Amino acid sequence: MSGYADERTARALIVRTARSLFTRGLTHGSTGNLSLRLADGSLLLTPTGSSLGGVTEEELSRTDLNGRHLDGPAPTKETFLHAAFYRARPDAHAVVHLHSTHAAAVSCLDGLDPANALPPLTAYYAMRVGTLPLLPYHAPGDVALEPLAERTARTHHAVLLANHGPVVAGATLEKAADAVEELEETAKLHLLLRGHATRPLTPEQAAALAPAPS
Numbered sequence: 001m002s003g004y005a006d007e008r009t010a011r012a013l014i015v016r017t018a019r020s021l022f023t024r025g026l027t028h029g030s031t032g033n034l035s036l037r038l039a040d041g042s043l044l045l046t047p048t049g050s051s052l053g054g055v056t057e058e059e060l061s062r063t064d065l066n067g068r069h070l071d072g073p074a075p076t077k078e079t080f081l082h083a084a085f086y087r088a089r090p091d092a093h094a095v096v097h098l099h100s101t102h103a104a105a106v107s108c109l110d111g112l113d114p115a116n117a118l119p120p121l122t123a124y125y126a127m128r129v130g131t132l133p134l135l136p137y138h139a140p141g142d143v144a145l146e147p148l149a150e151r152t153a154r155t156h157h158a159v160l161l162a163n164h165g166p167v168v169a170g171a172t173l174e175k176a177a178d179a180v181e182e183l184e185e186t187a188k189l190h191l192l193l194r195g196h197a198t199r200p201l202t203p204e205q206a207a208a209l210a211p212a213p214s
């Protein structure tokens with residue numbers, strides 16, 4: 001697949017996925033943003049300031065691969081991050097950013113390993129997410145994060161923004177949403193298990209399940 005060929009279907013998919021994530025409490029208020037890569041190489045993104053629970057097909061924004069606004073309302077302030085993932089990962093056709101509660105909580109913990117913010121507690125997490133680099137705190141929309149985000153996205157499809165939340169790319173929007181939900185559930189497990197002796201998968205067990213490049 002070289003991108004979503006039918007723009008109407010792509011718009012409907014963004015709206016359906018955004019509503020599903022919002023109504024199930026995976027992001028709140030006007031937090032979070034979603035995008036798809038269209039077959040012509042342009043990006044379709046949720047607009048800035050919108051609620052994922054209420055955004056409509058007509059309200060989506062379009063930019064080029066460098067985040068330059070093409071049409072529709074002003075795109076999410078994280079357009080530069082979405083675009084960085086698409087440039088770094090030619091096989092990625094969707095990007096999801098959420099403020100899911102447990103992943104956001106983990107992103108605020110002191111002493112996280114910047115190379116991997118969450119242990120591989122379960123096989124499903126190892127399959128869907130793998131390793132999770134922590135990108136250092138920047139204010140939302142701060143394009144100073146762009147070069148590091150693009151470099152990191154070349155080798156990882158999921159990152160955690162410090163004191164913020166996850167950003168996950170996938171070959172399809174369904175895959176990106178599935179992975180970010182798994183990340184959220186594993187963050188919840190991680191917090192539930194704090195103070196308990198825990199045995200994550202071994203590095204060998206996790207490596208055997210690592211996601212294929214997307």
Ligand SMILES: O=C(O)[C@@H](O)C(=O)COP(=O)(O)O
Pocket residue numbers: 030031032033046047048049050075076077078097099140141
């Ligand atoms: O945390 C933020 O402010 C943004 O990362 C966000 O989640 C929502 O911003 P917009 O997509 O620009 O509404």
Ligand SMILES: [Zn+2]
Pocket residue numbers: 031032097098099140164165
């Ligand atoms: Zn955010």
